[in-house]
Amino acid sequence: MINKQKIWFLTLFSLILVLSVYYITMPSDLLTAQASKTTEEKETTKETTTKKDTTVSESDALTALQVELDEERQALAAEYNEILTNKDTSTEEKNNAYDGLKQIDELKAKEEKLEKKLKDELDLDSFIKIDGTNINVTVKKKNHDYSLANKVMRSISEEYDTKVYVSVKFQN
Secondary structure, three states: OOOHHHHHHHHHHHHHHHHHHHHHHOOOHHHHHHHHHHHHHHHHHHHHHHHHHHHOOOOOHHHHHHHHHHHHHHHHHHHHHHHHHOOOOOHHHHHHHHHHHHHHHHHHHHHHHHHHHHHHHHOOOEEEEEEOOEEEEEEEOOOOOHHHHHHHHHHHHOOOOOOOEEEEEEEO
16 A cells, blocks of 8 residues: 555655756756856966966065966866866766865865964965875975974974874975
8 A cells, every 4th residue: 555655755766866867967068168167267367377477576486386386286177177078978087077176175275274374373474285195385484493394394283183294395
């Protein structure tokens, strides 16, 4: 005997199944529109970056390092966006590309958080690059001080539960 609960379950399950199949097989027109928007943003960012490169002096090495890292990540993000908008790629490849984009955003946020922490706690201008468990810190400071490097390493290590390898480099 079919009761109301079974009917509702079958109805909702059928709806979810139909929507899932539609999502997987839907044309990626929406994704290509997103890609064209991203391409336009990328072009304007390249123009802005080019303008920044011409105005950056040699003494401001931290800005140059940041611009270089941003360009690398933008190129990687563009590759991921191409994978997402390509009709011929599988859903697994699209999922991996989406995860890659999320990881880029998370790394950038973590680096900015650590730079802000060093600025607030130790009053240091710095550039941080996270590469897996390796964290490279470039500090803009004339004096190369071991105790300051140790403070920077401890401050960054506090943010992580697992073991990370922090290297500190001083730059004038």
